[in-house]
Amino acid sequence: MIKKILIIGLLxxxxxxxxxxxxxxxxxxxxxKTGRYYAENGADEVGAANLVTAVIVTYRGLDTLxxxxxxxxxxxxxxxxxxxxxxxFIPNRPVRITSELLDSxxxxxxxxxxxxxxxxxxxxxxxxGGGFQGGAVIASGVLLMIMANPNFGISHKxxxxxESISGIAFVLIGIMGIFLAGGFLDNRLLGLGxxxxxxxxxxxxxxxxxxxxxxxxxxxxxxxxxxxAQNEKN
Amino acid sequence: xxxxxxxTGFALALLGLWGILSQKNLIKIILGFTIFNTGINIVMVSIxxxxxxxxxxxxxxxxxxxxxxxxxxxxxxxxxxxxxxxxGVTALMLVYALNLHRExxxxxxxxxxxxxx
Numbered sequence: 001m002i003k004k005i006l007i008i009g010l011l012x013x014x015x016x017x018x019x020x021x022x023x024x025x026x027x028x029x030x031x032x033k034t035g036r037y038y039a040e041n042g043a044d045e046v047g048a049a050n051l052v053t054a055v056i057v058t059y060r061g062l063d064t065l066x067x068x069x070x071x072x073x074x075x076x077x078x079x080x081x082x083x084x085x086x087x088x089f090i091p092n093r094p095v096r097i098t099s100e101l102l103d104s105x106x107x108x109x110x111x112x113x114x115x116x117x118x119x120x121x122x123x124x125x126x127x128x129g130g131g132f133q134g135g136a137v138i139a140s141g142v143l144l145m146i147m148a149n150p151n152f153g154i155s156h157k158x159x160x161x162x163e164s165i166s167g168i169a170f171v172l173i174g175i176m177g178i179f180l181a182g183g184f185l186d187n188r189l190l191g192l193g194x195x196x197x198x199x200x201x202x203x204x205x206x207x208x209x210x211x212x213x214x215x216x217x218x219x220x221x222x223x224x225x226x227x228x229a230q231n232e233k234n
Numbered sequence: 235x236x237x238x239x240x241x242t243g244f245a246l247a248l249l250g251l252w253g254i255l256s257q258k259n260l261i262k263i264i265l266g267f268t269i270f271n272t273g274i275n276i277v278m279v280s281i282x283x284x285x286x287x288x289x290x291x292x293x294x295x296x297x298x299x300x301x302x303x304x305x306x307x308x309x310x311x312x313x314x315x316x317x318x319x320x321x322g323v324t325a326l327m328l329v330y331a332l333n334l335h336r337e338x339x340x341x342x343x344x345x346x347x348x349x350x351x
Contacts (some may be wrong), residue, residue, distance in 0.1 A: 007252070010251075011248060015248055025237075025281070029284065031304075031305075032306055035282070035305075039304055039307070043297030050292075051291065051300075052291075052311050052314070055308060063315060064315075067319065071322055074323075077326060081329055126293070222325050226332070
């Protein structure tokens with residue numbers, strides 16, 4: 001009883017804070033100062049048609065580097081927490097037979113899902129999308145493969161290679177920016193090209209490709225580890 | 235329009251908080267966290283909204299007139315970061331729940347009393 005009263009009191013307090021914030025909120029008619037700067041100079045300085053990408057990869061590229069690191073740490077901690085003793089491991093756990101529909105659908109759809117994911121991260125500087133979204137789409141394809149065949153093993157060697165190569169390449173491109181262009185993660189390493197073309201915006205498509213591969217590998221690794229953990233004897 | 239969106243965001247955040255506080259099942263508590271996260275993200279995106287303007291993508295909009303035709307790209311970029319971090323946190327919580335279930339064969343929060351005082 002006292003628990004319920006406490007919960008209701010706390011919710012009422014937080015609701016009051018939210019109500020105050022809502023009351024103080026006014027819809028804006030013009031852009032704020034920072035947004036105006038990005039809108040006016042983004043096309044000239046970065047050359048990406050999608051300004052959100054310009055902010056994420058170039059203006060706040062260091063943030064994105066930290067974000068990718070956090071995802072990597074998550075994958076590493078999950079592998080560490082779900083570590084199991086080798087003698088408890090059943091290599092081929094008995095599973096319910098996958099339905100015909102899921103089995104054939106996964107074979108047909110998975111390549112298409114991978115292709116859509118790659119399209120999303122290559123076109124991240126032109127259309128809504130980018131490395132993180134594309135990586136998540138690729139991981140959803142891996143999830144479908146795991147669902148169709150629960151004993152499907154993801155090769156940790158391949159994942160580790162893809163992940164470390166793309167991570168190192170991301171940092172190396174950033175460091176090259178210090179020497180050859182204006183600063184860390186400056187995208188003017190390559191020519192900016194024409195706004196709205198596939199080969200434009202300097203190194204943004206290259207960086208986003210590496211981010212997409214890295215995020216896809218990390219999320220697939222998490223899914224694989226969780227699926228793998230179920231092979232343990234209870 | 236933006237008032238509807240921001241109040242939906244706040245309502246979702248409150249709903250998520252209620253779920254975190256009142257539910258007994260660990261999976262439902264984690265779902266509460268993700269709903270809370272979604273609500274706050276919606277609030278952040280709606281703060282960057284400018285009335286009657288388009289998404290910050292310069293395909294039809296010319297760069298010279300961009301400042302008068304697009305919404306603020308900054309909150310959208312920050313929300314993208316927040317979504318990715320939220321995904322990592324959710325994955326970690328789910329794995330901890332999995333591990334707790336291995337220990338006690340139960341997902342009820344009341345069966346874990348080791349740290350209770």
